[in-house]
Amino acid sequence: MINYRRSRKWQILYFLIGGILILSFGFNIWQTQRAQDQLKTQYVTSNTPTIFLHGWSSSLRSEKDMVSAAEVSGAASRRMIIHVRPNGKLKVTGTIKKWMVNPIILVRMDNNRAGEVQYAHWLTKVCKMLKQKYHV
Known part of the structure; x- marks a missing residue:
């Protein structure tokens, strides 16, 4: 016999872990894009070659x-x-x-x-x- 209560707990746990992974991956992409945008706009302009x-x-x-x-x-x-x-x-x-x-x-x-x-x-x-x- 399958213990549905135990199976349900594992499903919730997997869902939470997956959600955290997806959120952290999305945050990482957002941070990388933001850092690249900042680098593009911060050039030193000088006449020194x-x-x-x-x-x-x-x-x-x-x-x-x-x-x-x-x-x-x-x-x-x-x-x-x-x-x-x-x-x-x-x-x-x-x-x-x-x-x-x-x-x-x-x-x-x-x-x-x-x-x-x-x-x-x-x-x-x-x-x-x-x-x-x-x-x-």
């Missing part, structure tokens, strides 16, 4: 997704690409102006396996050039 430098044995393609996401969201815009040749010469494409908001500068090392010491030397050269020519 952000420099993106790829890593060891890499190229500008490794930075493409991050820069594209910043451009699509309206947080920043790609303004300049600096190619550092293996002999240390700099080739600049694009420009930086004082009125530009959140500009992005991409730095590409043509010799992408030169090592940290050489990277530091070249990056210092890039920063000095930006300071002298563009007052950044």
Whole structure:
């Protein structure tokens, strides 16, 4: 014989647990959406550029997704690409102006396996050039 009273208690318990799970899942989705909306509206607007430098044995393609996401969201815009040749010469494409908001500068090392010491030397050269020519 089935104990209906006991079966009814289990049904209520399962219903309560399921309801709590559904409510907590919905609250989690709501909180996540709210946090994303706040992030979209809280960008720092500045004329100070952000420099993106790829890593060891890499190229500008490794930075493409991050820069594209910043451009699509309206947080920043790609303004300049600096190619550092293996002999240390700099080739600049694009420009930086004082009125530009959140500009992005991409730095590409043509010799992408030169090592940290050489990277530091070249990056210092890039920063000095930006300071002298563009007052950044």
